Each structure stands twice: as C-alpha cells, then as structure tokens.
Amino acid sequence: xxxxxxxxxxxxxxxxxxxxxxxxxxxxxxxxxxxxxxxxxxxxxxxxxxxxxxxxxxxxxxxxxxxxxxxxxxxxxxxxxxxxxxxxxxxxxxx
Numbered sequence: 432x433x434x435x436x437x438x439x440x441x442x443x444x445x446x447x448x449x450x451x452x453x454x455x456x457x458x459x460x461x462x463x464x465x466x467x468x469x470x471x472x473x474x475x476x477x478x479x480x481x482x483x484x485x486x487x488x489x490x491x492x493x494x495x496x497x498x499x500x501x502x503x504x505x506x507x508x509x510x511x512x513x514x515x516x517x518x519x520x521x522x523x524x525x526x
Contacts, residue, residue, distance in 0.1 A: 452510045
C-alpha cells in the first residue's frame with residue numbers, strides 16, 4: 432500500500448530433528464516453580480515453629496500449590512516431540 436517491501440521469509444515445512452526436551456525455553460517458569468516450593472517450605476516452617484497466622488499462611492500455601500499445578504503443564508510442553516500419526520492412533524484407537 433505504501434510501496435514498502437515486506438520482509439517476509441517462508442519457513443521450510445520439513446520436520447526438525449528431535450534434539451530432546453527444550454528446557455531452556457522454560458527456565459523462567461522453572462525458576463518460579465522452585466521459588467514457589469521454597470515459599471511453601473518457609474511458610475510451613477514459620478507456621479509450625481514460629482506460630483505464624485494459620486489462615487493467611489494456609490491461603491498462601493494453597494495459591495502456591497495451585498500455581499505449581501497450573502505451571503506443571505510446561506513439563507509436557509517442553510518434552511512434546513510433535514504430531515505423529517502413530518501417537519494419535521495410540522491415544523484414540525479405532526473402535
């Protein structure tokens with residue numbers, strides 16, 4: 432429209448070689464998960480040793496566990512090897 436050429440490169444449609452789980456892609460999320468586990472441990476120690484307020488600590492532990500459950504899908508995503516017809520048949524066999 433403005434006469435400016437678009438810098439668009441077509442990507443190849445060949446299957447990439449499988450190099451293993453892509454852990455480097457989820458390093459920030461793994462760091463957050465480790466920090467959440469540390470926070471749960473600190474919360475439990477404070478609750479049982481220092482007598483921290485149980486309702487507030489319990490709510491915080493609940494949400495930390497909830498966040499860990501939500502973030503756990505990243506492990507399956509990082510180890511995903513792509514679609515294969517054989518894997519699809521194993522998941523949904525013909526009846």
